[in-house]
Amino acid sequence: MNLIFFGPPGGGKGTQARLLQARRGFVQISTGDILREAIAVGTSLGREAQRYMDKGELVPDVVMIGIVEERLRRPDTAAGFVLDGFPRTLPQAAALEEMLGRLGRRLDRVVDFQVSEATLVRRLSGRRVCQAAGHIYHVEFNPPRQPGVCDIDGSPLYQREDDRPETVRRRMEVYRAQTAPVLEHYRARSVYTVLDAEGAVEEVSTRLEAALGL
Numbered sequence: 001m002n003l004i005f006f007g008p009p010g011g012g013k014g015t016q017a018r019l020l021q022a023r024r025g026f027v028q029i030s031t032g033d034i035l036r037e038a039i040a041v042g043t044s045l046g047r048e049a050q051r052y053m054d055k056g057e058l059v060p061d062v063v064m065i066g067i068v069e070e071r072l073r074r075p076d077t078a079a080g081f082v083l084d085g086f087p088r089t090l091p092q093a094a095a096l097e098e099m100l101g102r103l104g105r106r107l108d109r110v111v112d113f114q115v116s117e118a119t120l121v122r123r124l125s126g127r128r129v130c131q132a133a134g135h136i137y138h139v140e141f142n143p144p145r146q147p148g149v150c151d152i153d154g155s156p157l158y159q160r161e162d163d164r165p166e167t168v169r170r171r172m173e174v175y176r177a178q179t180a181p182v183l184e185h186y187r188a189r190s191v192y193t194v195l196d197a198e199g200a201v202e203e204v205s206t207r208l209e210a211a212l213g214l
């Protein structure tokens, strides 16, 4: 299956995409993870992206479209992919359409993760991420066995710079102004699927798999 996970920051897209990759083999394509890796390695892409990310702004469309096309061309996506965090603007959605056509791929579902604003704020403020591979935890809702240490690879957990309250506010504004309108592009189509993304990780996962007919 080829999927788009659509929703606000803290909606649970990354957590669910990682689970689906582990359980079903659909490859997660997280544009945020790709950018964070580029920052960690110190590439020129990383240096450019960081200027936007630290402010909670979007990285320019041309940059993001190039990254996604390159990723979609890799053969591991043939078994299915989950786009997590892309498209985030109308030009990105148009470019994706064009790109999928050219690559001879089709979209099976666009999953709209619906969560209350109160939940988003609680999830983002308690989110912790592992340094080695980006595994996602929450200090209260999904804590690691040992505080501050990743269960999977033992690497230290950190709080994303853009999960601090001032930046979260800006990311929410950017979501409403630039990303939410992208939903209109998909809402009227048969691929559009609503997901109640409130609740615990496993609850949401069960609902998601049911919604996808898995």
Ligand code: AMP
Pocket (backbone or CB within 6 Å): 009, 031, 032, 033, 035, 052, 053, 056, 057, 058, 059, 060, 064, 084, 085, 086, 087, 088, 092, 162, 171
């Ligand atoms: P995320 O991990 O999806 O929350 O993304 C973190 C940050 O990376 C965002 O706030 C943006 O600055 C940048 N980013 C990720 N995906 C995109 C995208 N599709 N378009 C523009 N910027 C992006």
